[in-house]
Amino acid sequence: MRKVLLINGIVQGVGFRPFIYRLAKRYSLKGKVRNEGKGVYIEVEGDEENIERFLRELRLSPPPPCEITSMEEKNLPDAGYEDFVIEKSKEEEPFTFVSPDIATCKDCLRELFDPQDRRYLYPFINCTNCGPRFTIVESLPYDRERTTMRIFKMCPECEQEYNDPLSRRFHAQPNACPECGPEVFLLYQGKRIKENAIEKACELIEKGLVVAIKGLGGFHLAVDARNPEAVKRLRERKRKNNKPFALMGNPEDIEKHCELSEEERAVLLSPQAPIVLLRKKPSSTLPEEIAPGQAYLGFMVPYTPLHHILMRRLRFPIVLTSANYGDEPIIKEENETLEKLSDAILTHTRPIHARCDDSVLSVVDKNPYFVRRSRGYAPKPLKLPFSSPCHILALGGMLKNTFTMIKEDFAFVSHHIGDVSTYETEKFLLESIEHYKKLFAINPELVVCDLHPGYPTTRIAEEMGLPLVKLQHHKAHILSLMAEQGIEEEIIGVSFDGTGYGEDGRIWGGEFFVGDVYGLERAGHLRYIPLPGGDRAVEQPWRMKAVLLYEIYGDDAELTEKEKNVVELIKKGINVIETSSAGRIFDGVASLLGICNENTFEGEAPMRLEALSSFEEENYEFSIEGEVLDLLPGIKEMVEDPSPVPVRGGRFHRTVALGVVEFIKRIKKSGKVLLSGGVFQNRLLLKHLVPLLKREGYEPILHTKVPPNDGGISLGQAYFAGRKGCASVFR
Numbered sequence: 001m002r003k004v005l006l007i008n009g010i011v012q013g014v015g016f017r018p019f020i021y022r023l024a025k026r027y028s029l030k031g032k033v034r035n036e037g038k039g040v041y042i043e044v045e046g047d048e049e050n051i052e053r054f055l056r057e058l059r060l061s062p063p064p065p066c067e068i069t070s071m072e073e074k075n076l077p078d079a080g081y082e083d084f085v086i087e088k089s090k091e092e093e094p095f096t097f098v099s100p101d102i103a104t105c106k107d108c109l110r111e112l113f114d115p116q117d118r119r120y121l122y123p124f125i126n127c128t129n130c131g132p133r134f135t136i137v138e139s140l141p142y143d144r145e146r147t148t149m150r151i152f153k154m155c156p157e158c159e160q161e162y163n164d165p166l167s168r169r170f171h172a173q174p175n176a177c178p179e180c181g182p183e184v185f186l187l188y189q190g191k192r193i194k195e196n197a198i199e200k201a202c203e204l205i206e207k208g209l210v211v212a213i214k215g216l217g218g219f220h221l222a223v224d225a226r227n228p229e230a231v232k233r234l235r236e237r238k239r240k241n242n243k244p245f246a247l248m249g250n251p252e253d254i255e256k257h258c259e260l261s262e263e264e265r266a267v268l269l270s271p272q273a274p275i276v277l278l279r280k281k282p283s284s285t286l287p288e289e290i291a292p293g294q295a296y297l298g299f300m301v302p303y304t305p306l307h308h309i310l311m312r313r314l315r316f317p318i319v320l321t322s323a324n325y326g327d328e329p330i331i332k333e334e335n336e337t338l339e340k341l342s343d344a345i346l347t348h349t350r351p352i353h354a355r356c357d358d359s360v361l362s363v364v365d366k367n368p369y370f371v372r373r374s375r376g377y378a379p380k381p382l383k384l385p386f387s388s389p390c391h392i393l394a395l396g397g398m399l400k401n402t403f404t405m406i407k408e409d410f411a412f413v414s415h416h417i418g419d420v421s422t423y424e425t426e427k428f429l430l431e432s433i434e435h436y437k438k439l440f441a442i443n444p445e446l447v448v449c450d451l452h453p454g455y456p457t458t459r460i461a462e463e464m465g466l467p468l469v470k471l472q473h474h475k476a477h478i479l480s481l482m483a484e485q486g487i488e489e490e491i492i493g494v495s496f497d498g499t500g501y502g503e504d505g506r507i508w509g510g511e512f513f514v515g516d517v518y519g520l521e522r523a524g525h526l527r528y529i530p531l532p533g534g535d536r537a538v539e540q541p542w543r544m545k546a547v548l549l550y551e552i553y554g555d556d557a558e559l560t561e562k563e564k565n566v567v568e569l570i571k572k573g574i575n576v577i578e579t580s581s582a583g584r585i586f587d588g589v590a591s592l593l594g595i596c597n598e599n600t601f602e603g604e605a606p607m608r609l610e611a612l613s614s615f616e617e618e619n620y621e622f623s624i625e626g627e628v629l630d631l632l633p634g635i636k637e638m639v640e641d642p643s644p645v646p647v648r649g650g651r652f653h654r655t656v657a658l659g660v661v662e663f664i665k666r667i668k669k670s671g672k673v674l675l676s677g678g679v680f681q682n683r684l685l686l687k688h689l690v691p692l693l694k695r696e697g698y699e700p701i702l703h704t705k706v707p708p709n710d711g712g713i714s715l716g717q718a719y720f721a722g723r724k725g726c727a728s729v730f731r
Helices: 016-026 048-060 106-112 156-163 197-206 228-238 251-257 262-268 305-314 336-341 423-440 456-462 473-485 535-539 541-556 561-572 582-592 604-612 632-640 645-667 683-695 710-723
Strands: 002-010 030-036 039-045 067-076 084-086 184-188 191-193 211-214 219-224 246-248 275-279 296-300 318-322 344-348 360-364 367-372 392-394 404-407 410-413 446-450 468-471 491-501 507-516 519-526 529-532 576-579 623-625 628-630 671-676 698-701
Touching (some): 016 039, 197 219, 211 305, 251 262, 262 275, 262 360, 367 710, 392 710, 410 710, 446 456, 468 710, 473 507, 473 519, 473 671, 473 710, 491 582, 507 645, 519 645, 529 535, 535 541, 541 582, 541 632, 582 604, 582 645, 604 683, 623 645, 628 645, 632 645, 645 683
Parallel strands (some): 030 084, 275 360, 519 628
Antiparallel strands (some): 002 067, 030 039, 211 219, 246 318, 360 367, 404 410, 623 628
C-alpha cells in the first residue's frame, strides 16, 4: 500500500521532515518527504496497519512548534521504494506558512551551559525546535540558502548533524557552532572587541551605561533596571517621556517584583516568550522611572541564547526596550542613530531580514489578551470560516498599525508596524507588505482601508490602483473580534476607543452596534461632546477637563485661564468637532481628578487613572435617552464627591460598566456581546463589565488572538471584504 500526503500549516523550519523520517523508520515504511511551496509532500509505502499507525501518530503528536492546518490524502499503487529518504525541496509557487521565531528550548539551554559541550556558551545555539525563523527567512521553501544563514558554511561536524535524520539539528537551517557560525562582538569607544564581548557588555551595564543588544528582530537598548539615573538617561535619549519600559529578568527576579499567576507564568515561559504585563508588588524596589504612574510592569524572560548568557551573568533585571526614537521602527543594523542612542553596541554577524518587535500581552479572564502581537506569533495565520474568492490586502489604521492579507481561508496578520505618521514607519510598512506578498505568493486584488481621509494608510490604498473598500474604524474593531473567534451570527458590539472617523463626519469612539458579519448597524453611542483643537485635545487631557466642566456647569464652571480660552473656542465653533469618544471621556476624568493633564504617550491619562483607581461596588448616575448613553451626570457627581481620588476613580469605572450593560439591555435581551477597542485594555473596567454582563445572561466575548486596540483592525477590514465576496462585489 502507498499513501500520498500533502500537509499544510506551520510545517517548515520546525523539525517536521526529520519527525516524518523517524516516524516512517519506526513503522518500517519506505518512501520520501520533501518541502514544497504548498507545504510538505510525503509518500509512505508499506504494511497498511503500519501506515495507519504512522498517520495516527502524525495527527496526534507532531513536533511542538508544528501546526497542521490541512492534510490531503490519496492512495496510489506501490512504487517499490527501497528506503525512506528526505528529498531536496521542490521549487514552485509557495503557499505554506513560516514559523514565528521560537525561544531557546530546554535541550539547547542544557547544552549552552554544559562546559563539556562543543557549543558551551555559544550565543547562537539552536535546533529544529527553537531559534530564529521569520526574522531570517527571505523566501520559501524554507531552506538554508533562502535565509540570512546562507553566508555561513557549516563545518564538518555541523554538516554531519544537519544531514543526520536522527539528530535534533537535522535540517535546522540556522545550525551553527563557534567554528563556523555567527560571531558576537562589542563596539565601544571606537573599538571592535571580540574577546569576552558579552562579559564586557555586562560590565558596562553594571556601570550604568546604555548598551544596545542585537536580538532576533532588531536591537534593544539595555540598562540596569535598579539604577534610576540610567533609566532616566535612556528615557531622555529615546525621547520617550513617560511610556513604560519593558524589562527582562529571570523568573525568580520577576517574582520578587510582580504578582504572577499560573496562567501568567505559562505565557511568560512559553516558546513565544512575550512581554507580559504583571501587577507590580508594593514591595518592589524597582524605580518608578521604569513605568511612571503605572500599576503594571512589562516583563519578559530571556528568549535567545545571548539573552540567557547575559542574564545568568548579571543576575538582576534589566530594562530591555526597542532601539528606536518614539514610535519609529526598531533598528536592525548598526547605524548612526543606534550610536546616538547607546554608549556601546553588543552585536553579531547574523543578518536580520525582517525586523520584528517583541509581543506584549496580559492575561485577562485566564486567557491571553494582546496589547501587541508580533515576535513569537507573527506571521502565524488565522484560519477563517470561509475561503476568499480573491487575495485581499487590508492596511489597518494609523497608530499601532498592522496589515492583514487574506489568501483562501487564511488571514496573515502582520507583525507590529507602528505609527504610520512617520516616513520611516511608512517605508517599513511598504517593505513588509512586499515581504509577505513574496513569502506567501499573495497578489492583492482588493485593498481595504480606514474611512479616515487623512490617514497615510488611506492615501497608500488610494495610490495602489486596486478596487478599494473603505470601512468605518469601529466596525472594523468589532469585525476583527468576529474574525478571530469565527463568529458569524447576529451580535451586539461595543467599540470604545480614542478616536475614529465616523460615518456622519463626526469623531466616533463610544459605539454600540448590532448585526452580523454581513452588516453592522450603529445602535447607539456615548453622548457627543466637543473635541477642541483636534489632535491637541488627544495630547492635552486638560482640554477635555474644560469640556466636561463646561458641559456640566455651563458658564458657572470654575476654569483656569487657558481652560476658559478653550471654552471660548467651543462657543465660537473654532477648530472644534463633536466626538462620542470613550477615550476622551477617560482623559477628561483623569484630568478632573488631578491625575494627568498631559499625555506624553497615547493612552497615558487613562492608564494612570486605572492604576490609581480602586475596585468599588458603588457607582454614580448615568442617563439613557434614545440612542445616547450619557455619563455626564455621574461625572458631575464625581466632581462633587469628597471621597479620596482612588475611590472616585473606582466609582467612575463602575459607572461606565453599569451604563454599558443597561444600554445593551435596551438593544437586545440576550446574546453575544463583543468588546473591542483600545479602552477595553483597561482591566479594571473589564473586571466590572464581564461579570455584570454574565449576571444579566449575556455572553461577553474578548479578544484572544489579536489586540483589541488598533493593532487588530486590519483583520476586521480584511474579514469584511472577504465575507462580502471580495472584488466581484465592490467593483
